[in-house]
Amino acid sequence: MKRMPLALMTVSLLLAACSTTPTRPAASPVDVTVLGLNDFHGYLEPTSFPTNQPDPKDATKKLAINAGGIEAISAELIDARKANPNTIFVGGGDLIGASPINSGLLRDEPAVYALNGMGMKVSALGNHEFDQGLDELFRMQNGGCESNDKAKACKFDPNYKGATFKWIGANVKYNTASGKTGTPFAPYSIQEIGGAKIAFVGAVTKTTPGIVSPEGVSMLEFTDEADAVNAVIPELKAKKVDAIIMLIHEGGEISAGSTDDYSTVGCKTLNDQSPIVQIAKRVDVAVTAIISGHSHQGYNCLVPDPKGKDRIVIQGQQYGHLLQRLDLKVDKANHEVMTVRAANLVVNYDTRKANNTLDFAMTQIVGTANNKVAAIKNQFVATLGDPQIQRGIGNARNTETALGDIIADAQLAATQAQGSQIALMNPGGIRADLPDTTQIKADKSVNFGDVFAVQPFGNTMTVMTLTGQQIKDVLEQQFSGANAGTANKLLQVSAGFSYKYTLANPDGQRINIADITFKGAPINPAGSYRVAMNSFLGAGGDNFTVLKGGTNVVQLPNLADVDVLAAYLKANGPSLKNVVQGRITKL
Template identity: 75%
Template sequence: MLPAALLLSVSLSACTTLFAGPVADVTVLGLNDFHGNLAPTSFTTAEGTKINAGGIEALAAEVNDARKANRNTILVGGGDLIGASPITSGLLRDEPSVYALNDMGLKVSALGNHEFDQGLKELLRMQNGGCDSNDTAKACQFDPNYKGATFKWIGANVKYNAASGKTGSPFAPYVIEKIGGANIAFVGAVTRTTPTIVSPDGIKDLDFTDEADAVNAVIPELKDKKVDAIIMLIHEGGEIAQDSKDTYATVGCKTLNEESPIVKIARRVDPAVSAIISGHSHQGYNCLVPDPSGQDRIVIQGNAYGHLLQRLDLKVDRVKHQVVTVRSQNLVVNYDARKTAGTLDAPMTALLGKANEKVAGIKNQPVTNLGSTQIRRGIGNARNTETALGDVIADAQLAATRPQGAVIAFMNPGGIRADLPDTSALKEGNAVNFGDVFSVQPFGNTMTVMDLTGQQIKDLLEQQWSGGNAGTGNKLLQVSEGFTYTYTAANPDGQRVNIADIKLNGTPIDPAATYRVAMNSFLASGGDNFTVFKAGTNVVQLPNLVDLDALVTYLKANGATLTDTVKGRITAK
């Protein structure tokens, strides 16, 4: 198979001369990290213009236009299509999102880690239909006879483990679709870190293996089936180097951070894979990464929430079973422009209206009026810095757990899913409703309180830069009022935080003393690689105290005093 070439100009007549036999023109559209965003959300374009982008009305219209231009068009997914969703989808167990994707003609998607948020059994229900759910208050409320997904979730690196007593996998490793007479194979993988970023009980029967090894293992089988092209769908990603000027609109960028997981994976994936559609890191890029033969190969990601659609245009030789050229670009799904032009998709408008009607009574309940227009979770959803919204959430959790003796609260930045409110949902008087708060914390984690020694707290803070959080994956825990520390990122593992610089109410913590700390149930189980929490003592689970409720209570009591101000509890040397 010839190496994929980005925007390589080869005419059809030239292709016919070089490759005997018919050549199919195939368009692949990729949607990653949709997260049930039925409605558009705020997005800043490469030119710096703020718009509303995504939403099923604009997405469906974009897909329909592509099909009109080329009937050999297929829509595929890069994972996290559901999970961590706003209230309009999340309160209905993401069933409206599955129906919307069905109606758009989505054919196949990689599994994402958030597909596993509610456990394997619930994910299989989302795939196959029915109402046998672990949350009957949400399941089958959109449709009393939920029919399931007509597309297939795939994952070559997801297997039953020995403890399950089962063999094989609940998911196919690949799907072959015939498009324009060409057999296109889509092989899937999900980040192998999934066990560290979802609740462990729900995936206790599964192993998540090396992504590149799993994909490479099925390539001989696909070659034996004489597929004409192989596209990899993977829920793992990276980011463009900070000193680069490349954006999602840059064609053929070569500035993906070399430490990014997707770069390491792409360099190992068989050259038979013509392009890699990625996700997980919520970044927009259209880059080239060398495959094992040294040839550049497309690795593309489309931001998140439906803001961008990844597009691959392939010329495929159906006789020699090989790809002639691949072109790639990221398409902005501009909701505002389509609304103005009157080109939004009417059936999707109706579906969104039905979902909104189902949740309106809860979604529109007023919570508070903030002291500023909004409180943000960081520029570009940064997870390696203290944020104004992170401070507020940590304070809310501390306030809710003081009756259990908590003096410090920790919050994982990845659990903060939106600004409060999103720019697309700003209201008069800085008003915030329940739907806005739900979008910030949609997981329904419960609170936990435990004892940690001062030394364990020091070790916990060190885990922000080590192990699974090393390199580009570092995650800065958000901390509550009265707790402060200083770190030196350039220091070696285990030496970034001096215990003398960790203070509670201005006093350095004592490594031998015990402190009562609070966190959500995800962190308490060692989530996001913060395994120190698993060594805590005198653990008290609070099953009736949901993190969302803690935040709502705190906002109602303090909303007018809360602003988009970072408190400076965490400082860098």
């Protein structure tokens, strides 16, 4: 696709009135700016972001900058509000959860306070908002210290006050087993901005039950996203809102082979099988634009609505590296949007720091959070054999990675007393390189904060017995059901275990059991094997439901996965390198 200039995309939405129609009220336009943040994950500080610009020191590489961080995000918002007072800040979900140690160890209260301070008004729910269960999410919303982890809750503020913005989700409902009816969260929020009534309607991926700890959402059901949003459109129209924006924690990715990226304006190369494309094609035409998330991709695309007309679908990558921007010209008199433009804005921390334009109020939050966790965060763990061990290019979850190999080996080593022979690690649980590029040290050392960023969920270890056939079946689930297509989740495996797969084969036939080997020999379908994993995976998380059928299950509640990794690094650090071991082969 030919790349358009880096200007804002404009889609005209105003239809010429026929001369036979009744006289319309004179247009009463107001300019509204919407800035969106998705997949923030409590990243208070900047992290490395590969831009689309060539590195002036090496033209074969892309320039990497420090991007995001609450000091720079807030500064962008301050500038935007100066340029247009009719600016609103909203979220696309996963604002909390899977967070670095300076937020995660404080139950993400610093992240919530930062978003409060930046004036966020409303956000879609994300799946990670449910990581600690519904009751804890209510606490994050409403405040208080009654938590399922009192060692972390109210340690940032002893009187935690909750979020001043509202999480919304039209497709989250109580199920019949809960004994409750209705919805735990509002489906939408109407915000008045410059006299215009802008409705934000929210949804979270319907796959949430399969990708969070099941017990935390056992009382909920997550319905079809498009159906749920469409169901509230008549109500919003009756309220005579002037625009409807959808905030959804579900996403997609640019099709393989395309050169489009986060800065491409009006791309039409979103993979057609991506969940967000399938949803967007069904969402009511009354929705002006869709702010998305979940896939941690940067794109600014057009997807046909149910009438075939192009509609903006945008996502801002992850960790605050990008802000999604929509500029709307709203006709208040006739309750319609005249034009809408879209762009992804790079939040360049380096430039703002150099120009001394970071927000000092946010600097204070970062400093307070860091001070409260410093004693734990700064503990030396190990010196590695390489400066960094990576989790895969672009956070790939469909390939074996050097860091995935090491984590699986660590879990196997830690559970020998329980008879473990094999370990499995879900790639979605690996949240950062070790260390992040911004934290690489000349002496190749890592501290506990670096390790925590890799595995921030607080999972513990589980060991169970699986038959050889069950092992084959769970490996097949990497490519089927909710993990099919672009959602493949390649389990990372420990030393001594390997397998081959053929992606082109049908469901259930991608792996020949003779190509699954343990200690060099094919596994026995009827044989029994002791398998270690984290507690999330052991409960069937990430749609690996076969694991629910394991027997002789041993839970190790005092053996945290992050501590397991730290101990392994400490024992083996200098020998650990950024090398993929080749345990998984794609045929």
